[in-house]
Amino acid sequence: MEDQLQGTFAEVLQRNPGEVELHQAVREVFESLVPVLRKNPQYTEAAVLERICEPERQIIFRVPWVDDSGQVRINRGFRVEYNSALGPYKGGLRFHPSVYLGTVKFLGFEQVFKNALTGLPIGGGKGGSDFDPRGRSDGEVMRFCQSFMTELYRHIGEYTDVPAGDIGVGAREIGFLFGQYKRITNRYESGVLTGKGLTWGGSLVRKEATGYGCVIFADRMLATRSESLDGLRVSISGSGNVAIYAAEKAQQLGSRVITFSDSSGYVVDEAGIDLDLLKQIKEVERGRVSDYVDRRPGARFVTEGNLWEVPTDVALPCATQNELTDKDAERLVANGVRAVAEGANMPCTREAVALLREHRVLFGPGKAANAGGVATSALEMQQNASRDSWSFDYTEQRLGEIMATIHDQCLATADEYDAPGDYVVGANVGGFTRVADAIISLGVV
Ligand code: NDP
Numbered sequence: 001m002e003d004q005l006q007g008t009f010a011e012v013l014q015r016n017p018g019e020v021e022l023h024q025a026v027r028e029v030f031e032s033l034v035p036v037l038r039k040n041p042q043y044t045e046a047a048v049l050e051r052i053c054e055p056e057r058q059i060i061f062r063v064p065w066v067d068d069s070g071q072v073r074i075n076r077g078f079r080v081e082y083n084s085a086l087g088p089y090k091g092g093l094r095f096h097p098s099v100y101l102g103t104v105k106f107l108g109f110e111q112v113f114k115n116a117l118t119g120l121p122i123g124g125g126k127g128g129s130d131f132d133p134r135g136r137s138d139g140e141v142m143r144f145c146q147s148f149m150t151e152l153y154r155h156i157g158e159y160t161d162v163p164a165g166d167i168g169v170g171a172r173e174i175g176f177l178f179g180q181y182k183r184i185t186n187r188y189e190s191g192v193l194t195g196k197g198l199t200w201g202g203s204l205v206r207k208e209a210t211g212y213g214c215v216i217f218a219d220r221m222l223a224t225r226s227e228s229l230d231g232l233r234v235s236i237s238g239s240g241n242v243a244i245y246a247a248e249k250a251q252q253l254g255s256r257v258i259t260f261s262d263s264s265g266y267v268v269d270e271a272g273i274d275l276d277l278l279k280q281i282k283e284v285e286r287g288r289v290s291d292y293v294d295r296r297p298g299a300r301f302v303t304e305g306n307l308w309e310v311p312t313d314v315a316l317p318c319a320t321q322n323e324l325t326d327k328d329a330e331r332l333v334a335n336g337v338r339a340v341a342e343g344a345n346m347p348c349t350r351e352a353v354a355l356l357r358e359h360r361v362l363f364g365p366g367k368a369a370n371a372g373g374v375a376t377s378a379l380e381m382q383q384n385a386s387r388d389s390w391s392f393d394y395t396e397q398r399l400g401e402i403m404a405t406i407h408d409q410c411l412a413t414a415d416e417y418d419a420p421g422d423y424v425v426g427a428n429v430g431g432f433t434r435v436a437d438a439i440i441s442l443g444v445v
Pocket of ligand 1 (some may be wrong): 165167168169243261264280308343344374
């Protein structure tokens, strides 16, 4: 990194001590920016780097609620409104025991560039809580969501900040959150949250969008080498919203999806996974992936090692950050992997990304490959604003067009910066320049 980038990075470390995921995310973007700053001295003059790294607002609040046994519980809630140069803050809420300010900041930082890449008018933010919805009753989840929204409502709005789901926050949680927002404000302001149910302001294809978009992106990367997903083996990690719909689209495009996982282990189903069964277990019964093997002859549940040991053509990490390490990448390369596309946010470690790029494996970074979710959230906001609802086919067509544009822009930007075929450079530089130009236009605010 050049001096100015080194200096700003040192400031980020000093101002955000211990927030290692944020450090990783900032460093990864900065590593792509050397030629951008040389070519555009106005970014340095206007202190764009410093401004982009400092969130506009960080909110931390207490979330008290009562569990089913009558005991009072306290969790911590967060909303980091990172950057609104391009539009209202937009980004999901994560409910997971591992969530702390650093998680939310890293996700918010990534979100700024991802949202810019979609070309849609949305800024970046992220939120969440260290609350764990797993094993909690519907009543407990509802009481927690109501308490969370009782503080959050004063910070959000359809022109201010529009949260959505992420790990641990799906349609059930969005329903409880929206209900409480409506009650407190006495406004049916559909555009304040996305990922809503279809009968109360949601958009068709939103549920599928992140996973579908990731697979569309992977297929377009393969097309640059005259290949396609048809007939390939695909390994997916996770078994949540992103993983399930990545599997669905991969199957639609003719691949054989052979793995999925959760935090207790992974399943290998060499015959190709039975998606109806997986949806029944995860979406209806809220069960564990190990339940799948009890009902599916030939499938095995593995708790040793991880699923990247299974030979595959295409790897789609769709669970959580830093789940695919350099050792995993080495194994994937040794087994002949052709493409890796990040469905999750920052699932590959920095070393893993370096190794994949070194071996010229097609690599789609999350900012680009998983942007279909937030893009379709923006389409949901458009439908809410015009009090309209679009058909599945039309919305999916829009998603396809957006993913194709992101893919092609990444390649064009990478070419412009002498890094042909490098999607990391394309995504980081493309996202950064769009936000940076808007920051300068808006003056020092
Ligand atoms: P879900 O909560 O629906 O699913 C998460 C999945 O990942 C579960 O299978 C979960 O298993 C697994 N997982 C979570 N944490 C860990 C962990 N520490 N170790 C191993 N497995 C883990 O979340 P989503 O599918 O919505 O999100 C998955 C990823 O995609 C996240 O990185 C998210 O930020 C990203 N993303 C999501 C978008 C969306 O639209 N939902 C949009 C863009 C990115 P378990 O149940 O055992 O915890």
